Amino acid sequence: MAVKHPEPAPSIAPPDERPDKPEEACGVYAVLAPGQQVANLTYFGLYALQHRGQESAGIAVFDDDQQVRLHKDMGLVSQVFDQDVLERMPGHLAIGHNRYSTTGSSKVCNAQPVVLNTRLGPFALAHNGNLVNASQLREDLREIASELTSTTDSELIAFAVQRAVNRGLDWDPAIREAAGLCRGAFSLVIGTAGSLFALRDGHGIRPLVFGHLGEPGDGQWVVSSESCGLDIIGASFEDDVQPGEIIHYLQGEAEPRRSLWCDEPAKLCVFEMIYFARPDSRFFGESLYSYRVRIGKVLARETPVAADIVIGVPDSGIPAAIGYSQITGIPYADGLIKNRYVGRTFIQPTQAMREAGIRVKLNPLPDVLAGQRVVVIDDSIVRGTTSRKLVAALRDAGASEVHMRISSPAVTHPCFYGIDTDSQDHLIAARLTLEEITAHLGVDSLAYLSQEGMVEAAQANSSHFCTACFDGNYPIAMDDDVRSSKLMLEPAGIAASLR
Secondary structure, three states, X not given: OOOXXXXXXXXXXXXXXXXXXXXXXXXXXXXXXXXXOHHHHHHHHHHHOHHHOOOEEEEEEEXXXXXXXXXXEEOOHHHHOOHHHHHXXXXXXXXXXXXXXXXXXXXXXXXXXXXXXXXXXXXXXXXXXXXXXXXXXXXXXXXXXXXXXXXXXXXXXXXXXXXXXXXXXXXXXXXXXXXXXXXXXXXXXXXXXXXXXXXXOOOOOOOOEEEEOOOOOOOOEEEEOOOHHHHOOOOEEEEEOOOOEEEEEEOOOOOOEEEEOOOOOOOEEHHXXXXXXXXXXXXXXXXXXXXXXXXXXXXXXXXXXXXXXXXXOOOOOHHHHHHHXXXXXXOEOOOEEEOOOXXXXXXXXXXXXXXXXXXXXXXXXXXHXXXXXXXXXXXXXXXXXXXXXXXXXXXXXXXXXXXXXXXXXXXXXXXXXXXXXXXXHHXXXXXXXXXXXXXXXXXXXXXXXXXXXXXXXXXXXXXXXXXXXXXXXXXXXXXXXXXXXHOOOOOOHHHHHOO
């Protein structure tokens, strides 16, 4: 197998220069389709999932000789792969991954998929999520510590599978055993020479769906973090991989083998619905665009204000802004233009550019904003850095008033399950009261969506969501060293006012 090893990319920007958002999860993708160009299909699937991670990308392909070819590198999917690379990866099964680092730094050795050899042949694994017992799992696997080539929890999962297989287990029981050693969030796709496995942790914190290529019964399957990864290659949505479920797609069989490997209450990350997943992806039978319009309507009922126009912060704030406009009757307008060709970059702007604000990605329209009382809708505030610059840019463009409305509750607690939200002392709502945040951002008023309104708009069982970043109710217990690394404050600021 061929793996490129360029010079490592520079490290991630310090907290005060990072985006004012919860940062991405990862994207996983798999195709089992004999006779198809599975590498090309996986490329387009990862392209659709690019929003979930922009640090590295990788594809592993199994051919008919039970060999695996692996190509992964730092950068966007379109930077890592070209047609020449894809043509050198023929086969019938592919595993793909887009990475945003939550465990392990951003460098090529931590890129996925992870490929290991066993007595049954090679396998490839891609992981979305984060383990909260990685230290304990590393200790359990101490006999193979010298073989570790990365600092990721994903590689630990792969080595747990390898150990179980080499001890005599077949693939299915080996994967179940490895999953049983893991605590935290993990949606996995695992490929072998003849079959594909997909599974989610017992709570189903990170999403995973599957569908089929061609006609039902053709035995050609696609697994993706989101349904938009099926749409892009013309695959038909079949179902979600259920929380605690393992699905075995076997080459030559028309239907997959589905069973539960554990049984826990469902706890899908609610931020997948508010922010992370693409608006055209479908959860609970509808597009997230519809949900985000609905939370804008709830936000309007909860937090009305007199204004002339409503604008949304592109892209995820726009559906909620449309919903807010529909309820209040305040006209919706495009007040901010996004540079859609700016992805994640490790190149830091000059000091002069930083002082000029956020215009690398967003630019206000003075002829829309001048003299207007503006309601600006955004999906979240985490650190407050970008939001403050955004407000200043709107005022510089001539807005007479700026009222900020947030289509999620205040983020007061860090995530441990695959989203990078920094430690608690960097979360502005954990440190400051609502009035203090209002003054810090320089807005005329500020209001958040209530937690009750957020789950009501989902039109699904409220107990099926993980809302820990808003209320500190973590569904999965974690090792003390993990918990103490991020939870640095007693409830303070907005967090204290909610208790």
